[in-house]
Amino acid sequence: MKMMDIGEVADRSGVPPSTLRYYEELGLIRSVGRRGLRRQFDADELLKLSLIALGRAAGFSLVEIAAMFGQDGQLDMPRDELRARADDLQRQMAKLRVLRDTLRHVADCKAPSHLECPTFRKLMKAASRTTEPRKLPARTGAERRR
């Protein structure tokens, strides 16, 4: 099987060597051995790196991503947790959609002040629905939520 030096992995994945070493340290990727000192990677790691990049883009932490791979290196989670994650992503997408629409609207809107524009306000209301956990009940303590 064809093995790659870290530099080749870096070039093909766009991820710098320092980061690859760091990822290996965290257990996100694995080198299959050494040639002299040099780590050897096989091609599967490229796929894994795509998945990692994807996960990062989706806002997962490295530790969370690591948890999604079993020690065998395969994606491995209880099915219902996978589905729950997928649903999180769906919600995340809804936020992005709102922001995207807001930006597009602002780009096109003629109103002198956005605060006065009904479309803008509607978008912002949609925004608050998706963003604010709203823990209003019980306001009697000091600066809370820590």
Next chain:
Amino acid sequence: MKMMDIGEVADRSGVPPSTLRYYEELGLIRSVGRRGLRRQFDADELLKLSLIALGRAAGFSLVEIAAMFGQDGQLDMPRDELRARADDLQRQMAKLRVLRDTLRHVADCKAPSHLECPTFRKLMKAASRTTEPRKLPARTGAERRR
């Protein structure tokens, strides 16, 4: 006009007071004055906080978000940049969609190993297309890209 103490803003927005002060220091939000020592915020800031939360969720840094507001506090960017941002978000959404579909697929797939599953591989190929900037040409230097 009805003004709010920082604690009320915190409760209504879900953003802790320490963070609100920090945001004000960065210029992301503004207090309109003081009552004694206490900052007074008006209701518009809640809207702005939604927008900020949205921007954060979309992966923008606080500095980038600050740059989207003019000093008047209104969303303010050249129209084409706004549209470019919106397009970034669109791409971002595509990534999320791929990841979501991948997770859902993994949750349902019967194949013993995902690497052998054609659907999985197809999703991963889609993933690489969206994630890898791929600066392959010219590999002749030391550990580059810094």
Next chain:
DNA sequence: CTACGACTTCAAGCCAACTTGAGGTCAAGC
């Protein structure tokens, strides 16, 4: 009018995710 608790400032601390630097090893081409 006093006590309480919600606020204030400012400096320091913390975590994640990397990057940088110094000093060293090694494989391959000349």
Next chain:
DNA sequence: GCTTGACCTCAAGTTGGCTTGAAGTCGTAG
């Protein structure tokens, strides 16, 4: 067989985004 440059380790540094703590101020309910 020597040089070169791509790799190695390990510790320390950096950035972004906040939080924490100490020490102090002040509005308001009782």
